Amino acid sequence: MRLVIAIGLAGVLLTxxxxxxxxxxxxxxxxxxxxxxxxxxxxxxHFTNPHGIIEIIVPGKGKPDQxxxxxxxxxxxxxxxxxxxxxxxxxxxxxxxxxxxRDGSNYMRLRNASRADGTPIGTAPAVQ
Amino acid sequence: MMxxxxxxxALAAVPALAFAAVPMKDGHPDLSGYxxxxxxxxxxxxxxxxxxxxxxxxxxxxPTEFPRGEYGGLKPKPxxxxxxxxxxxxxxxxxAKVCSPPSIIYAMQGPFPIQIDQGRDIVVIRLQYYDMVRxxxxxxxxxLPASAPHTKVGDSIGHWEGDTLVVDTDHLEPSTLTNNxxxxxxxxxxIERFRLSPDGRTLLSTQEFEDPQTLDNRGARFIAWxxxxxxxxxxxxxxxxxxxxxxx
Numbered sequence: 518m519r520l521v522i523a524i525g526l527a528g529v530l531l532t533x534x535x536x537x538x539x540x541x542x543x544x545x546x547x548x549x550x551x552x553x554x555x556x557x558x559x560x561x562x563h564f565t566n567p568h569g570i571i572e573i574i575v576p577g578k579g580k581p582d583q584x585x586x587x588x589x590x591x592x593x594x595x596x597x598x599x600x601x602x603x604x605x606x607x608x609x610x611x612x613x614x615x616x617x618x619r620d621g622s623n624y625m626r627l628r629n630a631s632r633a634d635g636t637p638i639g640t641a642p643a644v645q
Numbered sequence: 646m647m648x649x650x651x652x653x654x655a656l657a658a659v660p661a662l663a664f665a666a667v668p669m670k671d672g673h674p675d676l677s678g679y680x681x682x683x684x685x686x687x688x689x690x691x692x693x694x695x696x697x698x699x700x701x702x703x704x705x706x707x708p709t710e711f712p713r714g715e716y717g718g719l720k721p722k723p724x725x726x727x728x729x730x731x732x733x734x735x736x737x738x739x740x741a742k743v744c745s746p747p748s749i750i751y752a753m754q755g756p757f758p759i760q761i762d763q764g765r766d767i768v769v770i771r772l773q774y775y776d777m778v779r780x781x782x783x784x785x786x787x788x789l790p791a792s793a794p795h796t797k798v799g800d801s802i803g804h805w806e807g808d809t810l811v812v813d814t815d816h817l818e819p820s821t822l823t824n825n826x827x828x829x830x831x832x833x834x835x836i837e838r839f840r841l842s843p844d845g846r847t848l849l850s851t852q853e854f855e856d857p858q859t860l861d862n863r864g865a866r867f868i869a870w871x872x873x874x875x876x877x878x879x880x881x882x883x884x885x886x887x888x889x890x891x892x893x
Contacts, residue, residue, distance in 0.1 A: 540743075541824055543710055544734045565884035567743065586890055593773050593879040594757065624890070 540567075546616040546626045553625055555585055556612040564592045564602035571605060571613065571627070585623040587613050587630075599640035605630075611638065667845040671765045673805050674841045679877060680848050680870030681758045682707055688867045689849040692809075692838055696853055700863040703823070706754045711823050720861040721827055732826025738891040744883035746775035748797045748820035750835060750854055754868050760878050761848075768803060768810065776881045781812050788815055795831045812837040822854075822864065830858040846872045 542548065561572040569589035574582050589595060592602075605611065610633040618624040630638040668675040684707035696702065701718030705711055713732075721729060736742065746752060749772075753759075757774040770779040781803040789800045793816060800816035814835040822829050833856040840849050848870045855863045 540737055541710060541734050543712055544825075563884075563887075565887065566881045567883055568887055570887070570890060588890070591757070591881075593881050596879050597876075 542626065545619060547619050548616055551617055552614055552628065553617045554612060554614045555587075555625075557582075557585075557610065559605055559607050559609045559611060560584065561607065562602075562605045564589075564595075564600070564604075566591050566593055568592075569595070569600075571611075571630070573611065573613065583623055585625065587615060587625055587627045589627045595639065600638070604638060609633075666843060667808075667841050670763055673763075673810075674808050674845075675763055676761045676768070676810060676839055676841065676848060677763045678872050679758060679760050679874075681873050681876070682754075682756050683847070683869055683871045684708075684756075686847055686849070686869035686871075689840070689851075689869075692840065692849055692851045693867065695838060696851060696865050697863060700853065700865045702865045702867065705823065706866050706868050707756050711825055713825050715825070716823055716827050717864075718862075719822065719827065719864050722859055722861060725827060725859040728828065729826035734826075735891065738888050740885045740888045743888040744775070744885045746777055746797050747824070748817045748829070748833075749777065749779060749799060749814065750817070750829060750833070750852065751821050751824060752777055752797075753837075753850075753852060754866050758873075758876070758878060759870060768812075771878055773878045773881060775883060781810075788813075799835070806838075808840050810839040812839070822859075828859070829854065829856045832856060832858050848872070 555573060555575050557573040557575040559571060560574050561570070563570045569592050571587040571589065573585050573587065575585055576582055592600065611630055612633075613627055613630045615625040615628045632638060668677075670677070693702075701720070703717040703719070705717055711717055714729075752772055752774050755774050757772060759773070760771045762769040762771075764783075766782070766784040768781040768783060770781065771777070772779070777798055779798045779801055781801040783803050786802060788802060793800065795816045795818045797818055797820060799814040801812050801814040803810055803812045805811070814837070815833070817829070817831065817833050817835070819828050819831050821827065833854055835852060835854045837850055837852050841847070842849060850868045851865055852868060853863060853865045
């Protein structure tokens with residue numbers, strides 16, 4: 518599994534990540550230290566409000582593969598930033614970065630996403 | 646002499662030109678259009694001056710959220726505080742609740758665009774957030790009788806005070822004030838003031854609320870939006886199956 522922990526983003530993330538107002542970002546996601554980066558093929562993509570869900574399979578490299586779910590900002594906002602229900606297709610290999618769930622599950626909140634060649638997905642950051 | 650006349654004409658035209666930047670309709674500034682929340686707009690002094698005493702001005706407009714136990718200066722009564730202490734955020738993420746919108750108090754400050762269609766007798770404020778639709782009656786009617794149902798958009802009546810649209814709302818269902826467990830009651834009363842910037846491109850507003858059943862003081866927010874031409878609200882069409890990702 519390719520998993521990178523980036524330290525040092527404290528101070529901006531409580532605001533940056535909490536772009537959807539209904540459920541509390543701070544309660545569910547670790548906004549104050551770790552940012553996770555994952556790469557793998559897309560298993561499912563749901564582009565519906567209140568949040569989209571990208572499900573990817575992260576290769577285990579000798580260990581079992583792991584399914585991760587990545588929660589996006591509200592699609593009603595992301596659609597103004599170059600996202601659509603067709604922007605990602607099942608089987609596409611993508612890299613996602615975001616804030617992990619506080620409960621330690623394979624679930625995180627999307628900060629940004631890119632294709633296998635490094636091209637950003639969408640025209641603006643996925644967060645507000 | 647001619648130079649003086651030209652100068653006088655030019656000076657006389659300045660206020661008119663400045664005023665002309667604000668679109669007008671039926672003798673009032675026309676607030677119609679697509680407006681995108683912008684948290685970088687400085688608080689408007691004229692509107693802030695109108696906020697009443699004993700009021701906490703919350704600094705959580707847009708994506709910012711208060712952490713648990715922080716209410717931005719609001720003074721919850723013991724019952725409201727006890728309820729907030731018991732708040733279980735996972736209960737908000739059930740299939741039954743995840744598509745239930747907050748009331749307009751929290752919804753208006755969210756990081757979503759709004760669209761206004763202004764008529765003489767009614768102003769329609771649509772929110773992209775949860776596809777909410779507000780009707781502001783400008784025809785001089787009074788509020789609904791106390792027995793009328795309470796909703797998340799409430800009952801809104803409005804009038805003009807100079808260049809400012811004043812919207813008075815009651816009949817709201819209990820809902821969150823700060824998205825961290827503090828809820829208002831169904832007796833909350835909201836006053837909003839809306840006015841345009843001199844160039845007509847920024848919609849400036851304040852939201853004041855009082856709820857003696859819940860709070861020992863009053864609350865307010867400054868909220869502003871930038872006009873975006875050629876944009877339209879997207880459907881929200883909330884999908885409750887999202888909650889299944891949280892195990893409910």
